[in-house]
Amino acid sequence: MRPAARMTNLPPYPFARLGKRISELKKTGMDIIRLDIGSPDMPPTPEIIRALESSVEKAETHGYPGFTGTPEFRQAVATYYERRFGVRLDPGREVLSLIGSKEGIVNMAMAFVDPGDLVLVPNPGYPAYAMGTCMVGGEVYELPLLPERGFLPDLAGIPASVAERAKLLWLNYPNNPTTATAPMSFLKEAVDFAQRHNILLCYDNPYYELVYDGHQEHSVLEVPGAMDVALEFNSLSKTYNMAGWRIGMAVGRGDAIAALAQVKSNIDSGVFQPIQDAAIAALTGDQEWLKERNAIYRKRRDMLLETLPRFGMEGYRSSASLYVWAKIPPDQPSSEEFASQLLEQAGVSIAPGSFFGSQGEGYVRISLGTPTDRLAEALERMEKAVLLKQR
Numbered sequence: 141m142r143p144a145a146r147m148t149n150l151p152p153y154p155f156a157r158l159g160k161r162i163s164e165l166k167k168t169g170m171d172i173i174r175l176d177i178g179s180p181d182m183p184p185t186p187e188i189i190r191a192l193e194s195s196v197e198k199a200e201t202h203g204y205p206g207f208t209g210t211p212e213f214r215q216a217v218a219t220y221y222e223r224r225f226g227v228r229l230d231p232g233r234e235v236l237s238l239i240g241s242k243e244g245i246v247n248m249a250m251a252f253v254d255p256g257d258l259v260l261v262p263n264p265g266y267p268a269y270a271m272g273t274c275m276v277g278g279e280v281y282e283l284p285l286l287p288e289r290g291f292l293p294d295l296a297g298i299p300a301s302v303a304e305r306a307k308l309l310w311l312n313y314p315n316n317p318t319t320a321t322a323p324m325s326f327l328k329e330a331v332d333f334a335q336r337h338n339i340l341l342c343y344d345n346p347y348y349e350l351v352y353d354g355h356q357e358h359s360v361l362e363v364p365g366a367m368d369v370a371l372e373f374n375s376l377s378k379t380y381n382m383a384g385w386r387i388g389m390a391v392g393r394g395d396a397i398a399a400l401a402q403v404k405s406n407i408d409s410g411v412f413q414p415i416q417d418a419a420i421a422a423l424t425g426d427q428e429w430l431k432e433r434n435a436i437y438r439k440r441r442d443m444l445l446e447t448l449p450r451f452g453m454e455g456y457r458s459s460a461s462l463y464v465w466a467k468i469p470p471d472q473p474s475s476e477e478f479a480s481q482l483l484e485q486a487g488v489s490i491a492p493g494s495f496f497g498s499q500g501e502g503y504v505r506i507s508l509g510t511p512t513d514r515l516a517e518a519l520e521r522m523e524k525a526v527l528l529k530q531r
């Protein structure tokens with residue numbers, strides 16, 4: 141059996157490949173500490189879990205839940221956006237439930253990209269932007285995120301011929317993998333760019349509530365005029381420790397939401413209602429607990445930033461996200477080889493920067509979503525492995 145030709149443009153998801161190797165090593169009895177994926181290690185609050193439990197007990201919550209999110213879920217999202225960001229959304233037209241934001245991100249290409257269309261994608265960046273584009277025969281135009289520019293793309297430097305052909309612009313701050321944040325002035329520049337070139341700005345915002353040091357993050361829809369040119373992709377995965385539950389939302393420009401909903405209604409059948417009910421509890425409940433949770437991430441970030449230089453690594457200090465983005469020791473041949481050595485020799489799995497694009501080479505991404513004592517142990521193992529090799 142011959143798979144479709146488009147599969148040649150679609151390499152296996154790098155984390156799926158890595159997960160397979162980790163399973164093999166675990167079968168040999170090796171204890172692996174996973175710092176590669178951005179999955180929170182802590183659970184959601186008891187209130188969120190109880191909301192799931194009480195919804196699942198009801199006879200009427202087990203049928204098909206509808207395609208776009210229950211009216212109650214969409215209203216909860218709209219109320220949340222108004223309270224959290226001062227952004228007004230029409231829950232009927234400007235909010236759509238997603239089976240996790242990754243699903244919506246990939247399906248955007250189905251809704252908007254024809255073969256040969258250009259999509260502007262950050263490099264390094266979350267792989268789903270480029271993969272979705274490739275799946276439908278679109279062309280990716282990479283926007284390098286460079287440390288000297290604070291990992292913000294040079295929108296003004298995009299050639300006019302490229303901007304004119306582009307259909308979508310993907311941006312994501314707090315950024316995965318670089319952890320950089322974007323000032324409001326940059327969000328305004330991005331909205332202005334999208335307006336001038338008739339591009340749909342797709343702002344992927346799953347990390348806005350993972351912030352430290354008193355930092356505050358924004359929705360792109362706060363920018364005046366953004367509702368006319370932007371969709372924001374949001375997720376309960378990281379904000380509420382619900383990564384396995386698979387629920388997120390797209391919000392913003394109504395006709396773009398309708399196009400995505402039309403694609404989705406032909407592909408999936410919505411999010412299980414008890415999960416939507418639990419998401420409502422998360423969005424409408426007391427948000428104070430996020431501060432304590434973030435204090436734990438901050439402690440882990442600080443531990444990494446302090447320890448990495450002991451063995452020749454340098455972490456980028458950011459006040460947001462679930463990761464530390466760090467330069468590999470200077471004597472290492474590549475980020476993938478370095479990560480592979482740590483996995484095979486020390487049982488510590490970190491994500492090579494090259495998983496996120498060519499500009500990620502020379503870096504690794506280390507997740508903060510691992511219990512603090514295991515993170516400390518991982519750092520000890522890494523130190524030993526790197527120093528041993530340097531001797």
Ligand SMILES: Cc1ncc(COP(=O)(O)O)c(C=O)c1O
Pocket residue numbers: 178239240241242243266312316344346374375376377383387388
């Ligand atoms: C930048 C970014 N966008 C989207 C996602 C997808 O999140 P989910 O599908 O769990 O909502 C992730 C997950 O790691 C991410 O890092």
